Amino acid sequence: MNLTKHPAGLILTAALLAATTLSGCAPLVLGGAVGGAFMVTDRRTSGAQVEDQGIELKAASRVREAMGERGHVNVTSYNRVALITGEVPSEADKLTVEQVVARTENVRSVVNELALMGNASMASRGSDIIVQAKVKATFVDARDLQANAFKVVVERGEVYLMGLVTEREATRAAELASTVSGVQKVIKVLHIISEEELARKQPAAPASSPK
Template sequence: MKKTSLLIALLTSALLLQGCAAVIAGGAATTAKVAGDRRTFGAQWDDQSIELKAANLIADQKQMADASKISVYSNNGRVLLIGQTPTDAYKQEAGRIVSRIQGVRHVYNELQIGRPVNISVRSNDTWITSKVRADMLGTKNFDSGKVKVVTENGVVYLIGLVTRQEGEKAVEIARRVSGVKRVVKAFEFAQN
C-alpha cells in the first residue's frame, strides 16, 4: 500500500513538474518575442486585443463567417485581413467591421473572392511559411523576430515594424522560396 501511494505521489509530482516546464518554456518564448519586437509591450497587447475583437465581431456575422475563412493579423494597429470569402460584399463588410475597432490605424484587406482553400493548400502554405522563416533565421545580420510571416494560397504576407532595409531584405528572402506566388508587404517603417 505504501509503495502504491509513493508511486502515485511520484507520478503526480512528475506530471506537475512537466506542466511547470511548459509554462516556463512558454514564458521564455514570450519574453524572447517581446524582446525581438520593436513594438512596445503595450502595443503588442493592443494588437492581440484587436485580433481577438476582430475575430469575434466577424464570427458574430454568422452567414459571412460560415461561408468564409478569414484570418486577422495586427501589428501596431495596422491590420491585415487574409483568406477567402464568397462575395465582394462580405469582403467589404469584414474590412468595415475591423476598421471600426478602437486602435486600428489601417486595414490591408487582402481577402480573396472565392471558396475557402482546401487542406492541401493550407498544408503547402504552412510549409512555405516555415521555409521563409527558416531562411530568415539563417540569414546573417537579419533579425527575423521583427517580421511576421503568413502565407495564404501561396501568397506570402510580411508584417512588422521594420526599417526599409529590413523590409527589402525580408522580401528578397521570401521571393527566393519555392512555391511562393507573390510577396505582399504590410510593413510600417521605423526610423533608423
C-alpha cells in the same frame, strides 16, 4: 512593382515572382501568445503587442458573428494595422468584413487582401503552413536580418510581411522570401523607419565589467 502609401509610414507592395521558380498557403493562427522573450526582441512596445493580440482575438470573434460559415477569414494585427486575408464569396462580404475589423477597438488602419473565391482547400492551407515555416527559417538563417522584426502570413502561396523595419531590411526580407519554394508572390505591409530610428530601438550593449 506597385506601391500604395498608408498612414504612419505603412507601405504595401507586391513583388510578382516568376512562375517557374514558385508555387503554395497557411491559415493564420489568431491571437498567438506574447511571451516575455518575444517582447524583449520585438520592436513594438509591450503595450502595442498586447493591443495587437487583442485586436486579432476580437476581430476574429466579430467576423465569425457577422459571417457565420461564409468564407475563410484571417486577421493579423501589427502595430494596430489589421491585415485581412483569406477568401469570401462576394464583394459585399469583403466590405462587411473590412467594416467589422475597422470598428474593432484600437485598430488604426485596415489592409483588406481578401480574395473573391471559394475557400482554400485544407491541402492548400497545409501547404501554406509549410511555406510560412520555411520563410521564417530563412530569415533566422540570414546573418544580415533580425527575424523577429517580421511577422509572416501566408495565404495560397502569397507571403505577407509585416513589421517595423528599414528600407534595407524590407528589401532584403522580400528577396529572401521570394527564393523559398512554394512562394507565389511577396507582399510587403510594413512600417518603414530610418536607420537612426532602428539604432534607437536596439537594446543597449551591456557595460563591460571593470578590471
